[in-house]
Amino acid sequence: MSQIIRTPVSPAELEARLRLHRLPELGPARFRKLIEAFGSASRAISAPASAWRSLGLPAACAEARRSAEIRDGASHTLAWLERQGQHLLMWDQPDYPALLAQISDAPPLLFVAGDPAILEKPQLAMVGSRRASRPGMDTAAAFSRSLAGAGFVITSGLALGIDAAAHQAAVDVGGQTVGVLGTGLEKFYPQRNRRLAEAMIASGSAVLSEFPLDAGPTASNFPRRNPIISGLSLGVLVIEASVASGSLITARLAGEQGREVFAIPGSIHHPGARGCHQLIRDGAVLVETIEHILEALRGWQQLPFSARAPAISTDHPLLMLLHAAPHTSEALADASGWALPKVLVALTELEMDGRAVCESGRWFARVS
Known part of the structure; x- marks a missing residue:
């Protein structure tokens, strides 16, 4: 079996990889299998159909590889890559994210809109319910x-x-954030978050996808x-x-x-907390x-930096605590050293100003 290419990819090889990537029923494992078997995508594209069948690949793959639709899709992607801020990262090239390359099913191609360099920085994933509560x-x-x-x-x-909420808050404080789509970058879903994605890209963050640019929102793609x-x-x-959330799959x-x-953790009475409680068990x-x-x-x-608690851009000591995590009134009194009556008065003022909110007995800093 031939070795995978480790040298810079030629224009012809790039076009061949884009064609392979668009083939029906050809996921990451089969993509790698073809490259390993033939040594390059260019050789795989030109190999006889019998060679593909010998690898156990579906007939639809071999039949579609030379079609006009596959060629046109690859050409469109090459034109997309010519535009500023649009990139393709390949699993056998030096600019592919090192941490992602360690996993067994790393996608062979990643399409990136925005700054791909941030993919090498320390990342923390934040996930949860699509129908989340206000708290x-x-x-x-x-x-x-x-x-x-x-x-x-x-x-x-x-x-x-x-x-x-996680993406927006990072943008709001001038931080960086990465959005991973379950569709192609030209078939953005959900549309309600398109402006957020555009704001992320414009502010130096990135949105990426392993799917061809025109891949739509099919249920099988999101996982x-x-x-x-x-x-x-x-x-x-x-x-x-x-407990049935896809977030538990990510975890x-x-x-x-x-x-x-x-x-x-959350309230034992809130169904949205049960998945987190299961993870803790x-x-x-457990994070507070x-x-x-x-x-x-x-x-x-x-971790290439000395992690430290951030300085919160607010002059109110209670908001500094609430930006770090929700608190009860009593916990705020303990953490701040203030008497409880003073804390209650201050929280009332913050609530009237729209800067804090109380939900189920805990206080939260309001999202600006």
Whole structure:
């Protein structure tokens, strides 16, 4: 079996890889199998159909590889790559994210809109329910702001709910964030988050996908982004999730990939907390403040910076505490050293100003 190409990819080889990537029923494993068998995509494209059949590949793959539709799709992608801020990362090239390359099912091609260099920075994945509660959204935003301020790139799936709150909060504080799509970059889904994705790209962050540019929102594609989200990251923080949530799949994959798994607990009466409680029972780190995350990651040998708690851009001491994590009134009194009546008066003022909100007995900093 031939060795995989490790030299720079020629224009002809790039075009051949893009054609292979678009073939029906040809996922990452079969893509690699072809490259390993023939030594290059160019040779694979020109090989006889009998050679493809001998590898156990579906007949549809061999039949489609020379079609006009496949050629046109590859040509369109090459034109897309000519535009500023649009990139293709290949698994056997030096600019492919090193941490992602370690996982067994790393996608052979990644299409990136924005700055691909941030994929080499320390990333923390934040995931959770698409139908998150207001406290869950505020918790996601608070942790994202703090973790982005500590130097982490915030990585998530650009879905509604927790994902969007995490991305938006990172952008709001001038941090960096990565969105991993379950569609092609030209078939963005969900449309409600398109402006957020554009803001991410414009501010120096990135949106990426393993799928061809025109791949639509099919149900089978969305789970495939989970191992990418966890694979890019040092750890995965689950904010709010039911026991049937896809976020638990991402957390399980993170554990299998040797990443840290973090979960924020909630009320025993809230269905959206049960997934997090299950993760904690299974060994996830119980998180109440970002210090619990920073403490777990300080020992990670690949962490190239001295993780520290961020400085929050606010002059109110209670908001500084709430930006780090939600608190009860009593916990704020203990943490701040203020008398409880003084804390209650201050919280009332913050609530009237729209800067804090109380939900289920805990106070949250409001998302700006």
